[in-house]
């Protein structure tokens with residue numbers, strides 16, 4: 371685990387989105403060059419556009435990014451229609467979530483896309499980018515997940531049978547960052563998680579907002595799955 375890594379926006383020849391060198395792309399390429407099949411899962415609030423660009427033409431890296439839709443957030447990309455090309459067609463998977471996606475909707479989207487596609491791909495290694503800017507207190511984004519969603523996602527990474535390289539990413543609410551980093555390290559150590567690391571009162575939609583968020587999220591999931599190889 372390298373929490374200072376995960377600089378997923380940098381392009382091969384230019385800095386982009388607070389990122390100069392794209393360490394997740396370098397790690398994935400190093401592993402792929404050794405003949406390994408790499409599953410890259412990016413749960414930062416922003417689309418992992420630099421990593422997607424690096425592996426758009428290859429099936430040796432499965433690139434799954436769950437993020438806030440490019441309609442409302444930098445870098446403006448990451449739609450399901452961006453699915454790779456040539457040998458890479460169907461190996462770039464983009465789940466473009468609506469702003470205000472909360473724990474319930476996010477966990478459903480994660481479960482519908484990440485475990486089935488990673489298991490179908492049968493990678494030799496799992497690489498994850500774990501930006502914590504989808505947190506509901508983050509000042510830069512509009513997703514509304516809490517530490518509960520992060521525990522759910524990181525426990526799946528931990529339980530999966532693949533060797534695992536994890537990185538940090540964005541995260542601009544210092545309180546959310548410190549608690550989430552601690553919580554994720556404890557999951558990796560298989561240690562108990564003290565209740566005070568969790569958000570006490572995460573947002574949860576009800577009524578018509580609940581139905582609207584679920585409907586748009588399910589649509590994003592369907593589009594992402596339909597684009598897969």
Ligand SMILES: [Zn+2]
Nearest residue numbers: 414415416540
């Ligand atoms: Zn981000």
